[in-house]
Amino acid sequence: MSGLLEIRNLSKSFDATKVINDFSMEVVEGTICCLVGPNGAGKTTTMDLITGRIKPTSGTILFANDDITAKHEHLIARAGIGRKFQVPAVLRDMTVEQNLEVAYSRQTNPFRNLFKFRKEGLKQKLDEVATLAGLTDRLKERAGILSHGETQWLEIGMVLMQEPRLLLMDEPIAGMTEGEIEKATRIFKELRKSATLLVVEHDMGFVRNIADVVVVMHMGSLLAQGSIQEIEADRRVRDVYLGEQEAV
Amino acid sequence: MGNLYHNKLAQWIVYVVFFAALTIIPMTVSDSFLLNQLATYGVYGMLALSISLCWGFGGILNLGQGIAFGLGAYGMAMTMQMQSQTESNPIPPFMLNNSLDHLPLFWQPFQSAALGLLLAVAVPTLFCAAFGGIMFRARVSGPFFAIMTLAMLSAFYTIILDRQPYTGGVNGLTPPSSFQFAGVEVDPYSPTAYWVVLCLLAGATVVAKLITQSSFGLVTQAIRDDSERVRFLGYSVAGYETVIYTISGLIAALAGCCWVMLVQYVSPAQLDVSFSLSMVIWAAIGGRYSLLGSILGAFIIQGAQSYLGDTFLATWLLILGGFFIVVVRFLPNGLASLVEAGLGLFERRRPTSSPAPDGGRPMPAE
Numbered sequence: 001m002s003g004l005l006e007i008r009n010l011s012k013s014f015d016a017t018k019v020i021n022d023f024s025m026e027v028v029e030g031t032i033c034c035l036v037g038p039n040g041a042g043k044t045t046t047m048d049l050i051t052g053r054i055k056p057t058s059g060t061i062l063f064a065n066d067d068i069t070a071k072h073e074h075l076i077a078r079a080g081i082g083r084k085f086q087v088p089a090v091l092r093d094m095t096v097e098q099n100l101e102v103a104y105s106r107q108t109n110p111f112r113n114l115f116k117f118r119k120e121g122l123k124q125k126l127d128e129v130a131t132l133a134g135l136t137d138r139l140k141e142r143a144g145i146l147s148h149g150e151t152q153w154l155e156i157g158m159v160l161m162q163e164p165r166l167l168l169m170d171e172p173i174a175g176m177t178e179g180e181i182e183k184a185t186r187i188f189k190e191l192r193k194s195a196t197l198l199v200v201e202h203d204m205g206f207v208r209n210i211a212d213v214v215v216v217m218h219m220g221s222l223l224a225q226g227s228i229q230e231i232e233a234d235r236r237v238r239d240v241y242l243g244e245q246e247a248v
Numbered sequence: 249m250g251n252l253y254h255n256k257l258a259q260w261i262v263y264v265v266f267f268a269a270l271t272i273i274p275m276t277v278s279d280s281f282l283l284n285q286l287a288t289y290g291v292y293g294m295l296a297l298s299i300s301l302c303w304g305f306g307g308i309l310n311l312g313q314g315i316a317f318g319l320g321a322y323g324m325a326m327t328m329q330m331q332s333q334t335e336s337n338p339i340p341p342f343m344l345n346n347s348l349d350h351l352p353l354f355w356q357p358f359q360s361a362a363l364g365l366l367l368a369v370a371v372p373t374l375f376c377a378a379f380g381g382i383m384f385r386a387r388v389s390g391p392f393f394a395i396m397t398l399a400m401l402s403a404f405y406t407i408i409l410d411r412q413p414y415t416g417g418v419n420g421l422t423p424p425s426s427f428q429f430a431g432v433e434v435d436p437y438s439p440t441a442y443w444v445v446l447c448l449l450a451g452a453t454v455v456a457k458l459i460t461q462s463s464f465g466l467v468t469q470a471i472r473d474d475s476e477r478v479r480f481l482g483y484s485v486a487g488y489e490t491v492i493y494t495i496s497g498l499i500a501a502l503a504g505c506c507w508v509m510l511v512q513y514v515s516p517a518q519l520d521v522s523f524s525l526s527m528v529i530w531a532a533i534g535g536r537y538s539l540l541g542s543i544l545g546a547f548i549i550q551g552a553q554s555y556l557g558d559t560f561l562a563t564w565l566l567i568l569g570g571f572f573i574v575v576v577r578f579l580p581n582g583l584a585s586l587v588e589a590g591l592g593l594f595e596r597r598r599p600t601s602s603p604a605p606d607g608g609r610p611m612p613a614e
Contacts, residue, residue, distance in 0.1 A: 051480060053480075072484075074479050074480075074481075074482050074483055077481060082480075083480050089476070090477070091470050091477065092473065092474070093473045094469065094470065098470075102466055102470045105481045105483060107463065108482045110464055110487045113462060113464035113467060114459060114491070116463040117462055158481070162482065
């Protein structure tokens with residue numbers, strides 16, 4: 001069974017520092033894969049490499065059997081990979097509604113968009129996503145004034161508007177309340193029916209609830225991969241990552 | 249957000265009123281010199297509009313808009329110059345004075361008015377597409393792009409100044425007769441010339457407004473906000489930036505053509521850095537986020553310069569500079585933001601529970 005996303009022998013060095021070191025993993029279509037590991041393990045760098053923000057030193061990344069290694073960001077996004085950033089990145093000077101509308105990027109050609117004033121299916125999709133993200137009352141507000149939790153939801157909403165095949169979520173529940181985390185769990189599980197998710201998260205409770213597969217990174221390499229039970233039973237993982245948390 | 253300032257219908261009504269007022273002017277002004285002067289303000293309005301589109305909506309500060317304006321102006325001047333040459337006298341006098349005994353190759357297309365006009369608009373537009381394409385693909389942005397435009401402007405200025413046999417050098421080109429097209433002579437002091445400029449200004453404004461309201465406009469505003477983020481939504485940021493920069497250049501090129509039609513003169517001064525900077529100042533003072541505000545900014549500054557500049561002479565530049573500092577310090581979004589704030593006050597006095605009366609009507613732009 002081949003994965004929707006396959007990372008093979010990926011390496012990235014900044015000067016002499018190897019940030020990602022011969023890292024391989026795959027994400028199977030229709031699953032939620034959680035990427036965990038201590039700070040500095042290279043989780044966000046991996047996301048940067050997948051989405052083309054930085055170029056790998058060596059290795060390949062395949063998405064739906066196409067080589068997307070080192071392609072431009074917008075081409076990777078068009079191929080069907082949506083990303084939510086660790087520090088929520090929304091368009092702060094625009095309204096919530098405009099943020100969602102821009103993210104609805106079925107037509108990306110600048111010349112076609114010059115003559116486009118109404119997007120097919122936008123309203124329905126926007127209503128659906130705004131309801132899901134709980135932002136229906138905030139549509140006319142400037143995104144810059146939203147609270148941290150609302151900003152997280154807005155960016156999740158933006159990724160949903162993109163209708164990607166693969167969603168990369170970098171710490172999606174940071175700053176959310178208990179209730180919101182429950183809601184996120186529900187939504188992510190619902191999303192799995194139509195899309196594939198790769199989630200970076202520190203909250204092991206959340207990971208336990210949503211993950212089909214857990215991948216543990218350490219020092220830029222794969223440490224362990226398996227179901228949450230297997231990972232939690234793994235001595236090496238306890239030593240470098242989970243153990244630390246229990247000690248806190 | 250109930251502010252009338254942001255209501256699309258209200259904006260279009262203001263546009264209609266504004267251009268209707270400009271339409272009445274030739275009917276009330278009998279002084280043909282004044283009419284000609286007012287028409288040149290229309291040209292400045294087009295330049296301010298092009299800056300507003302590129303800088304205000306696209307977030308691309310362009311200090312070299314004089315390139316597109318100047319190339320358009322030279323193209324038009326070459327066309328008009330060739331219109332006054334005859335079979336027996338095919339070479340412009342300044343070339344003969346510079347001991348050039350044949351018409352240079354790049355002048356030859358300008359023997360046809362239609363082809364010359366086309367080139368006057370197409371050359372600067374294609375230049376913007378190529379230059380913008382190279383710069384934006386390399387992700388040159390912000391102040392770095394502004395510096396590149398400035399450098400490019402100086403390069404053009406120097407070339408034109410230096411190649412006197414081909415360009416007229418510092419003297420520029422002074423076509424002796426007014427522009428003729430399709431059997432019509434456009435006397436620069438006639439209402440016809442005013443109408444031509446007004447139609448182009450109104451047309452460019454409507455097109456620019458529609459662009460800002462299109463899906464394209466929404467994406468360019470998103471790029472202005474956070475270009476990095478927009479890439480990950482699947483949009484080619486360089487593509488969008490190149491297109492808005494090129495459209496802005498096209499408007500400036502049209503302005504260049506109109507300008508020469510009105511003054512029958514072009515010189516390297518039109519590619520001078522200070523002129524390109526004034527365009528940015530017009531938009532900054534009027535309000536770069538507002539197309540109409542920018543146009544009015546050009547009218548106000550150039551109008552004041554014409555009437556107060558003579559009174560104050562050298563002091564005028566100090567007054568202008570001081571005014572610019574005050575606006576940038578206290579109204580960073582220009583005079584248009586005063587209107588926005590004023591209408592915002594008015595809005596707050598009304599009950600906010602009921603939606604704005606125009607809220608449900610279809611917008612003309614859609």
